[in-house]
Amino acid sequence: MGGFAFDLEETYLSESNFFTTKHARLTVTPRGMALLAKCGYLPRISKEDILDKSKADNLSKMLSILQALWMLAQIVGRLIIGLSVTLLEVNTLAHVICALIIYVLWWYKPKLINEPTILRGEWVPPIAAYMYMSSQISGWRSLHPGILKKTWIDPECSILEFKPPTAEDHNLDTQDSAQRSPPAANKITSVVSSRVSSTASVPRLRSLTKRGSFTTRPLPALTIKDEGAETTLAHVNSRLEASRELQETRWALAAEAMTLHPAIASRVKSHEIIEGDKKATWLEPITEELVDDSIGNWATENLLRDMSGFVMGMVVWSASMAYGGVHATAWRGYFPSRAESILWRVSSLFIAGSGLTWILINMLARTFKGFKAYWKNVASLRAHWTNLVGLGSLATICGLLYLSARIYLVIEAFISLRKLPASAFGTLQWTQLVPHL
Structure with missing residues (x-):
């Protein structure tokens, strides 16, 4: 939700480690927070701090839930005593069920976080620089744009390799640390704005290089199909x-x-590359969305890997199955015409079936690495053109049918009101269900 961020101006003033002029603040994504937790830098946030950021009180939430439950109770009561339920009520019920699930899951969820928690400490500059280079916020438009947004932009690390420190470097670094005097005045100075300037000492940079370094990848690893080396x-x-x-x-x-x-x-x-008679190994940094400009309330590709790949897919498409299933309960309901009845049934089954299909696809991607790799190639437009044309056409047709089915259910819920059975105008008397009332 954007609740944690690196304030770069504050970091530069205190640590003198200025590494970009593009952004003043980096918002940490869920994947970034998971990485910070693995590194031992998960911030301590009290329950009171979290509740303080919740802008909706429990009373308003409870009133909304009671209204939704009352609608549900009305429909169940009408069915029990044999009164007709209109298609508009069925359509409303589908949205009511979704609303109830959302309120339960979001009961303690903060929202509209305008002032995030700023992460501070001596550990911030290295971690922030790495997370910045790993994310699309540091990159440029991809030479291989694909279907998904994450394939539109290549982060800086996509052209770099990491060279870990060797045993010799470690020994030199230990000796250098024991003999090194305080940093001298020989510094690299870069004025970045009228407010902030940064200095980085040459001895410190040299020391960091001995610990490990980033360089551009070997040329064969950078060469792109149909493009020459110079390009x-x-x-x-x-x-x-x-x-x-x-x-x-x-x-x-x-x-x-x-x-x-x-x-x-x-x-x-780890990758191997052959240049002439020599074989070399180089390390490719894994790139993920660890920081961004801002994060909204809507689910994006910035979510955790498991969440975006499997759990989120299960939740979203299970909701689609439930939506279609609720409308299918009116299978034998009253319709003004037989054609409308058939279209309602087909639309309900198609929506529920689409949810089941995508759940199975998520499970296959989770279970079989080969299927996951194939799906990734399709999403990045690197699969064979016959696969892209076939799957693209199928996805387009299914998408249009799904959209048409959703639109039809809403339209039919209203146009069916033109002709209703007499029992649809009956009023539910609760004394028929609960005698003591």
Whole structure:
């Protein structure tokens, strides 16, 4: 929800580690918070602080729930005593059930967080630099745009490799730390605005380099299909931030985070590359959305991996199944015409079936790595063109049918009011259900 952030201006003033001119604040995503927890930097937030950010009181929530339950009770009562339930009431009931589930899940959920909790500490600059480089906020438009938003932009780490420290580097670093005098006046200075300036000492950057370093990936790993090596190198150079000093500071800070924190050091993929008769290994940093400009209340790709891939899919499409199932309860209800009855039944089944289909797809992606890799290639438009055309056409047709089914259910709920059975005008008498009333 955007409840935690790095205030870069504050960080620069206190730590003198300025690594970008593009943003003054970085909002931590759920994936970023999970990484901070693994690194031992999860902030301590009291229950009172969380409740203080809740803008809706329990009384208003309870009144809304009572209204929804009263609607549900009215429909159940009418069915028990044999009164007709209109299609508009069935449509309303589907939304009522969704509202009840949302209120239960969001009872303690804060909202409209205008002032996030600022994360502070000496650990912030390296972690913030790494999370920035791993996220799309640091990147540029992808040369391989795909279907999903996450394939539109490549983060800075997408052109870098990480070189871990060697045993020799560790020994040199230990000797250098024992003999090093206080930092001298030899510093790299970059004035970044009228308010903030940053200095980074050369000895410190050299020390960080001994711990590990970021460099551009080997040329064969950067070469893009149908593009020459020179064009690729031009793309690489154009993607780097204009200030070389900021880039060096950012890469050094991110390398420090990679070296000092095992949870971050493990976020790499090993690759082999052959150049002539030589075989070399290089480490590709795993990129994820760890920070962003801002985060809204709507679910996005910034959610945790398991949440966005499986659990969220189960929840959303289970809701779709429930929505179609509720409308299917009017299977033998009264319709002005047979055609409207058939269309209602088909629309209800199609909506519920779509939910079941996507749940099965999520389960397959969760269970089988091969299916997940295939789906990823399709989403990034890297699969064979026949697969893209076939699946694209099927998805387009199914999407239009799903949209049409949802629209029809709403329209039919209203136009069916033109002709209703006499029992639809009957009034529910609760004494028929509860005799002592």
